[in-house]
Amino acid sequence: MTVIWERPEPSERRRPSPLSRERIVRAAIELADAADLEAVSLRKVAAALDAGPMRLYRYVDTKDELLELMVDAVYGELPAPAGARWEDVLRSIATGIRDLALRHEWFADLLGSRPRFGPATLAHTEASLSALRSTGLDDLDALTGALETLNVYLVGAVRKEITERRAERASGLDRREFQRATGPYLTRMFATGNYPALSEWVHDARHRTAAEIFDLGLDYLIDGIRNRLPS
16 A cells, blocks of 8 residues: 555646645645534535545545545644753643644544654654754653653643533533533532532632643643653
8 A cells, every 4th residue: 555645646737627635635624624524525525626526536545544634734834843941842842732723623633543654744743853852852762751741641631622612612601601500500519518529629729721721731741751851
């Protein structure tokens, strides 16, 4: 099997409306941005481009290949990770991925799957490794552990935030409105005396924004990585 990155595109110079993988991918991303991945299929992309579905199969064999192309295209939007310290580089990687997912929510659904090897994805991984090594974090085991731990955090944190955004849209209730709607029920449950710790947490704990939660979790993560690094 030849991977999509090594398969040449067909020529359509004589057609009045030539296709290209770039046009196909951009149309697919627009569909996904508007209505998530359920809106993406080769047939729907073909309709958006006013082309027959069979023409698309000359460029992309399967939906999985299309998703691969889409992921790589949005990876191309990421700035190169930077920072004078390895902590700063990790923050740069993390905030870049989060910002990307907030622009393209469907991207969160594809985080954590098998490694992807498109040119933009490879370039971002290379830049991340180079930036970390330039700070002095050149122990390969430590470097690998830091990046793998960061990736696990990003999969959970970013997906959770996107899931909450989708729930707000589906219910029509933002976070405060949802709290007001469920407040009377929780008040009655807390009045039973069966949930003292939970009651204290709900009433007295600081409830942060999504951005604050993300940054706090990143602080905890970096502190943990720092404690595990070779002296």
